[in-house]
Amino acid sequence: MNNKFMKVQFAWILVASLTLISCGGDKQSVVFPGRGGDVFYTYPDAGQGGVSTRTPIIVRLSDPVTDPLQLDDSVIRLMQEGTPIPTDVSVAPGSDDRSIVMRPIEPLATGTTYTVELLNLTTTKGQITLPNDGFSFATALASKGPRAHQVSGDLFAVTRMFPDDNEFPILDFTSLRFQFSQPIDVASVRYGDTLALKDDEDQLVPAVVLAKGHYLTIDPVQDLQPGDSYTLTLSDQLASLYGATLELPFSGSNVFSFSPLPSGPTEVMALKAPASGIQSQLTGQPVNLVPVIATLLGEETQSQQQGDVFAELAFVPNYPVTTPLRIARGSMLTGDELVVRIGGQIPAGFNSGDVVVQFISDATGYLLPNPYSTSPRAPRQIRVFMDVAITTGNPVANSSFNQDVLHLELVGQAIVENGVLVSDALTVVESEVLGLETAFGVLSFRMEAYADQLIAPEPVEDMAPPFIQSWMPDQLAASHRPGEPIVINFNEAVDPVSLTDRITISQDGVPVTPELIRQDGVSVIITLPLEYGSDYDVNLLDGITDLSGNTLAQQTLSFSMPFYAASQPASPVALQAYPGFPCATVARDLANSNAGRCNGGQTTDDRLPLPLMPADRSIQVSFSQVMDPTSIVAGSTFLVEEINATETSIATVDGRLEVRDREIVFTPHQPWSDGALYRYTLRSNGSPSSSACNPGTAICSAAGLPLKTRVLSTSLGNTPALNGGGQDLEIFFRGAPASSSVLTKLSNLPTADVNSNSRRDPGEKNAIDEPEYLKNSARITVTGVGGQVAEANIGCPIGDSCLKDSYVYATGTLGAEVVGFLNADEAAAIARSPLPAEVANGGGILVYLHPTALLTSNFVAYARTTLEPLTTADPTDSGELIMRLRYQCDARTGAAAPSPAESTPLRRCEPGESGFGEGWIVEGVEGPRFLATLNGYIDGPRLNAIARVLGVPIPLSHNQRSYGFTTDVRGDVEFIDDGRMSIALANETPIVVLVSLSAAGVLNADVELTLPMGEVVLNVLSGSVKR
Amino acid sequence: MMKKIARIPLVTLIATITSVSNIAHAGMSSTATTFGILPSDIASAQSLSLFSNQVSATYYNPAYLARDTRGELTGGLFHAAPSLQVDSSGGVNAPTRSGEVLDDTPSQQVLIGMKKDLSFLTKYDHSIMFGFMAGVEKFGKEMMAFQSATANEGQFFNYGRQPLFLNLGVGTNVWRGIDVGASLRITLHADATMTTQSDLAGNTERENIEVAAEPVMVPIIAINMNAGETLCSRSPCWMDKLETAIVYKSYAKGETNVSANAVIPGTIPDPGLDLVISTISGFTPEIITAGAQYQFGKLRIGATAELQHWSRLEDQLQRDTIKDQSNLRFKDIVIPRIGIHYQLNESLALTSGIAFEESPLESSNSDEVNYLDNDKYILGLGGSLLVKNPPVLAWPVQLDFGYQYHYLKDRDFSLTGTTPDNQPYQEDVTAGGDAHVFSGSFTVKF
Known part of the structure; x- marks a missing residue:
């Protein structure tokens, strides 16, 4: 073998071998199974508590559902203790068929646990499964209504602390939030006393303390020192609204010790909340659009929010799993103005101006791992607790809508998309409208980080000092009554720490101490026992600042309470009783929903329909005088019972009785049972002629006079004394399901009859000298005479001019229930009385008027007889006039229709008919207008006409008992700067009253009195938006 | 404004840094210990490597360099083709495996070595043999690559791409039949640091990258003895045919440390987010090899026993952020x-x-890393051709060819970890397979 051959062979073998070996075998491919479908996000979050009863349920999936048009409760359903809850199930538009939205047909129950069950939910990547086949959440407790809806237990306890220093660490920049099993009594929240955060040297840490409803926030003004020891004390002096004191909140102790972790170095991430109009991938609704859904506002009111949010992140490398963040106090979002339409349809005459949402404490949040999926595609979860003040630019709207919303919990998802951190979060914002109704709206909150943080916007520094936008009573001091608070509305939230000791009040130059000063939104509400006739100065001292430290100009707000003439003291009467009619009744037939008639009235009077009481409403009684609070005791002088049809008591109804100066509110612990009969009783002294009042056994006024429960009489001799009492006032009603209509109380204010004694007293104002008092007045003119009357005049002898004495002044309170907007067809279908033309053509907002009784002051009539000088007429004092508004139907059953002498009988009530009067709010040329037809009785029980025949006084009987009248009233609906609503109604048609007097059929005198068109002015004013 | 030209995701930067560091390695150990360096080592399954007079003695037994004072220049090619198989028995979220061969990544090296008597540099007439041996992966195209990773589907502890092999040594006779030698195996420890400012999209600015490779020299010492020369007082002696040797090789590891720091305005301020990865990119255990050979005429028989201290690797991996x-x-x-x-x-x-070769891997489960290793039988075969008078060249030329076959004995493992979709999974597998190794070299003896 030669060498050359061997070398060639060797090379060939080498190359061939390498080639062959390189071919390899059957290469293995390894394919891991996919995850199938996953849940990426839910709202509410699994295990979340405090969820709004108006919440939708959102389930966001990793992949599209297979059949988005076939979603129903066989696929996913909402359960409550094994019972399916009806919901509308759909896929959110714009969510790539990945977000399922369940909307409960009815609001959820308060304080209740619900479970979302996934039964057969399938995505393009497979079926969705969750541990336990679903997730649960719990709804929030109610902030109003029966105790059962407001408490989660008999004990007043902390139900949640956030952060808990376990799953959610406490950092140096963390605010502490507590939620309770019962609403907290804000008067018991005294920082440094009943609660305190102290450092390791036992020094109180300056902090902003916010308390409202079930929520409490403690936000240290300065960041805590990381690593230092702090103690937080919640003492047992903290109390609930139901009088319970706080149980030991921290594992058997009322002291919680902690050492905050360091947050630093922190970094501020600038995010924008865009008003891009894009649909939320979670809900399909436009992002950052806050709907405000309420009966008073309809379902179309909404505000597009936008702005920059500056989230301060703790040093992420130190908190890689649970990353804390803070949004600093003072941050704000601005929004488009709300177009305010009553019922969503009728322009209210004002818009909101810019809506501003301002953080009034440091919001505390965390970025968390996805709770449902470990998929690399799964976004992280973001949870943020925030306390915000909602304010608006327009003073009226600001007073009406501004408020604090505490513990707003955002639950969202966050992920980096295209290099930008994007967060979509949801929460349900529940806000109070006019202090009457709780509106709600689902906020699809989207935040997008600025891609280049180096050129991102900086927080805008607020350099503008705060100012007072409106206050109450301001120019309406004449309408102010004891029991109403003083409310100061600022243009922006003020720093609560700066308020401390910087508001002082003096009464007639003497400093007085308010009972309570609290904040809500941009409002400061001052409660103190106001006294008639006193001058008050509210001093806002130097040093009050906004959240940015800008100082309010020092100033004093002064007002004078109206003069109260004490010369003819009158007993208090119930001006309004809800439910029911404010009179003691007789001839009841409860089994047939007949509440009887007012005692002292005519037997032919209408029978009052037995009122139906929505399950969650409170009994409210308004009085004509300031009451003695010690005389109104639940279970004693004020008693609520469940009864049977024979009025036998079955059980006493427990509840919470709030006694205010001129009003009581009783809220039952349990909702009224549907169909059950109830009675509430206001005790009096049993004698309409006695002024004696024992506060231990009867309800008395502050002046010591008993509650007058009967104002009618069939004869002068039977007329109750001005300062007399009466039988117990018993009012009956039947429980009914909750209602979505909004109840409001409208007081006839201002009135010249400040002391409500139905007398013209020396020193009282009159409508001529002060036209302000044309409100709630009526001018009475004589338009005809007959019989032995030759001539008559009102207020002064014939021939004299006394215009100012021809007026009477009303005292009253009217209950109104706003049902909502009805179009013409709907209105025609529901109305029981003829529709005003405007409503028949364009629809309107139906407002049920709860019949009640108005009292007017007296007038004096002078007459000249045709038989003079043999027969003369003494000046006739009308005494008080009682104008009872009638129901629309008569509740009597079985008996024949009555034949009243001076009125037209009503039709019979249909089963379940409330009989309420019907009013309508329609769009007018210059704003909303209110239209109604008033059908009423006039009574002059104390009318005492005397004729003298040859000097001998002959009393004359009269026909002014249940004297029927009807008139159309109209007026503008206005909203005052302090947020209250005012309606000035005037009669569209004259009211003509033919007064017939006689004596034994021998002497007959007829006088036609006319209340001219437009000269019966009923000006009603809603109560303070905040208390 | 942040410049956009440097749109380099942070992870890419880190990957780039790590990929340029030293010691390319898919598995632990090295060519020299797994297969053999030159064809003669491969052919004998390293059983005669202690007594090889070729340049690979620089590694296996530098003392033996002294046994042949001729100079040599060697070049060669090496191709190892493993066929590493995994057979699944299923499990929780177990993957679907089609095909049998999980890994057939070849090791293809170009070899170069040289030895030379350096006595001419001294005033003495005593041979001092210097040897140099190097192997470069991918036929010389890949010097610095390695992979250290977790592996859902499993990964073999050995085989795959091999690290740069670099070895320098000397050997000399010190006394009658006794030679000593020492060499240094050179590995590199790589350190890379990067600082940058980035946004969440990975757009960077103010970047700073520093990469440093520090050579680490690992000693090898050896002694061999020709029993006849040493022990016999006269020659010939039966022990003239007996040679023994013992070699100590210190452990060697390739280590790579990557330290990155990113400040992300709006998210992570200074001092920024530290990303620190420290990994063992290759490991050769401490080895003590003892052997003997005896010459029976044309037949030479040799046997060695090699003690490999793998247990040290446990501690090393505890400091490995990947494993x-x-x-x-x-x-x-x-x-x-x-x-x-x-x-x-x-x-x-x-x-x-x-x-x-018994597997040093005791664990049948290594979460996320999922190492697989087997006991294996190794068979080598080869030949050499000496051309005393080659054309062109003035010196004799030796051509060597070696083949080695590895048979991996089936072994059961449990693979665990998380799937790419981040689901926990567990899979029972049986690992096995074989490997073919071919090597050829060209040696000029001078």
């Missing part, structure tokens, strides 16, 4: 090798050897 969670357990092993060399004639010789 620290796997709780890998290793044991020390002894590898027996036996081989023969038969000189057919002056030009042609045949070599063969066998070895049994």
Whole structure:
């Protein structure tokens, strides 16, 4: 073998071998199974508590559902203790068929646990499964209504602390939030006393303390020192609204010790909340659009929010799993103005101006791992607790809508998309409208980080000092009554720490101490026992600042309470009783929903329909005088019972009785049972002629006079004394399901009859000298005479001019229930009385008027007889006039229709008919207008006409008992700067009253009195938006 | 404004840094210990490597360099083709495996070596042999690559791409038949640091990258003895044919540390987010090899026992940020090798050897890392052709060819970790397979 051959062979073998070996075998491919479908996000979050009863349920999936048009409760359903809850199930538009939205047909129950069950939910990547086949959440407790809806237990306890220093660490920049099993009594929240955060040297840490409803926030003004020891004390002096004191909140102790972790170095991430109009991938609704859904506002009111949010992140490398963040106090979002339409349809005459949402404490949040999926595609979860003040630019709207919303919990998802951190979060914002109704709206909150943080916007520094936008009573001091608070509305939230000791009040130059000063939104509400006739100065001292430290100009707000003439003291009467009619009744037939008639009235009077009481409403009684609070005791002088049809008591109804100066509110612990009969009783002294009042056994006024429960009489001799009492006032009603209509109380204010004694007293104002008092007045003119009357005049002898004495002044309170907007067809279908033309053509907002009784002051009539000088007429004092508004139907059953002498009988009530009067709010040329037809009785029980025949006084009987009248009233609906609503109604048609007097059929005198068109002015004013 | 030209995601930067560091390695150990360096080592399954007079003695037994004072220049090619198979028995979220061969990544090296008597540099007439041996992966195209990773589907502890092999040594005779030698195996420890400012999209600015490679020299010391020369007082002596050697090789590891720091305005301020990865990119255990050979005429028979201290790797991996969670357990092993060399004639010789190599990997489960390793039988075969008078060249030329076959004994493992979709999974598998190794070299003896 030669060498050359061997070398060639060797090379060939080498190359061939390498080639062959390189071919390899059957290469293995390894394919891991996919995850199938996953849940990426839910709202509410699994295990979340405090969820709004108006919440939708959102389930966001990793992949599209297979059949988005076939979603129903066989696929996913909402359960409550094994019972399916009806919901509308759909896929959110714009969510790539990945977000399922369940909307409960009815609001959820308060304080209740619900479970979302996934039964057969399938995505393009497979079926969705969750541990336990679903997730649960719990709804929030109610902030109003029966105790059962407001408490989660008999004990007043902390139900949640956030952060808990376990799953959610406490950092140096963390605010502490507590939620309770019962609403907290804000008067018991005294920082440094009943609660305190102290450092390791036992020094109180300056902090902003916010308390409202079930929520409490403690936000240290300065960041805590990381690593230092702090103690937080919640003492047992903290109390609930139901009088319970706080149980030991921290594992058997009322002291919680902690050492905050360091947050630093922190970094501020600038995010924008865009008003891009894009649909939320979670809900399909436009992002950052806050709907405000309420009966008073309809379902179309909404505000597009936008702005920059500056989230301060703790040093992420130190908190890689649970990353804390803070949004600093003072941050704000601005929004488009709300177009305010009553019922969503009728322009209210004002818009909101810019809506501003301002953080009034440091919001505390965390970025968390996805709770449902470990998929690399799964976004992280973001949870943020925030306390915000909602304010608006327009003073009226600001007073009406501004408020604090505490513990707003955002639950969202966050992920980096295209290099930008994007967060979509949801929460349900529940806000109070006019202090009457709780509106709600689902906020699809989207935040997008600025891609280049180096050129991102900086927080805008607020350099503008705060100012007072409106206050109450301001120019309406004449309408102010004891029991109403003083409310100061600022243009922006003020720093609560700066308020401390910087508001002082003096009464007639003497400093007085308010009972309570609290904040809500941009409002400061001052409660103190106001006294008639006193001058008050509210001093806002130097040093009050906004959240940015800008100082309010020092100033004093002064007002004078109206003069109260004490010369003819009158007993208090119930001006309004809800439910029911404010009179003691007789001839009841409860089994047939007949509440009887007012005692002292005519037997032919209408029978009052037995009122139906929505399950969650409170009994409210308004009085004509300031009451003695010690005389109104639940279970004693004020008693609520469940009864049977024979009025036998079955059980006493427990509840919470709030006694205010001129009003009581009783809220039952349990909702009224549907169909059950109830009675509430206001005790009096049993004698309409006695002024004696024992506060231990009867309800008395502050002046010591008993509650007058009967104002009618069939004869002068039977007329109750001005300062007399009466039988117990018993009012009956039947429980009914909750209602979505909004109840409001409208007081006839201002009135010249400040002391409500139905007398013209020396020193009282009159409508001529002060036209302000044309409100709630009526001018009475004589338009005809007959019989032995030759001539008559009102207020002064014939021939004299006394215009100012021809007026009477009303005292009253009217209950109104706003049902909502009805179009013409709907209105025609529901109305029981003829529709005003405007409503028949364009629809309107139906407002049920709860019949009640108005009292007017007296007038004096002078007459000249045709038989003079043999027969003369003494000046006739009308005494008080009682104008009872009638129901629309008569509740009597079985008996024949009555034949009243001076009125037209009503039709019979249909089963379940409330009989309420019907009013309508329609769009007018210059704003909303209110239209109604008033059908009423006039009574002059104390009318005492005397004729003298040859000097001998002959009393004359009269026909002014249940004297029927009807008139159309109209007026503008206005909203005052302090947020209250005012309606000035005037009669569209004259009211003509033919007064017939006689004596034994021998002497007959007829006088036609006319209340001219437009000269019966009923000006009603809603109560303070905040208390 | 942040410049957009440097749109380099942070992870890419880190990957780039790590990819340029030293010691390319897919598995642990190296070419020299897994296969053999030159064809003669491969052919004898390293059983005669202690007594090889070729330049690979620089690694296996630098003392033996002194046994042949001729100079040599060697070049060669090496191709190892493993066929590493995994057979699944299923499990929780187990993957679907189609095909049998999980890994057939070849190792293809170009070899170069040289030895030379350096006595001419001294005033003495005493041979001091210097040797140099290097192997470069991918036929010389890949010097610095390695992979250290977790592997859902499993990864073999050995095989795959091999690191740069670099070895320098000397050997000399010190006394009657006793030679000593020492060499240094050179590995590199790589350190890379990067600082940058980035946004969440990975757009960077103010970048700073520093990469440093520090050579680490690992000693090898050896002694061999010709028993006849040493022990016999006269020659010939039967022990003239007996040679023994013992070699100590310190452990060697390739280590790569990557330290990155990113400040992300709006998210992570200074001092920024530290990303620190420290990994063992290659490991050769401490090895003590003892062997002997005896010459029976044209037949030479040799046997060695090699003690490999793998247990040290446990501690090393605890400091490995990639593999620290796997709780890998290793044991020390002894590898027996036996081989023969038969000189057919002056030009042609045949070599063969066998070895049994127990797997040092005790763990049958290593979470996320999922190392697979097997006991294996190694069979080598090869030959050499000496051309005393080649054309062109003035010196004799030796051509060597070696083949080695590895048979991997089936072994059961449990693979665990998380799937790419981040689901926990567990799979029972049986690992096995084989490997073919071919090597050829060209040596000029001068």
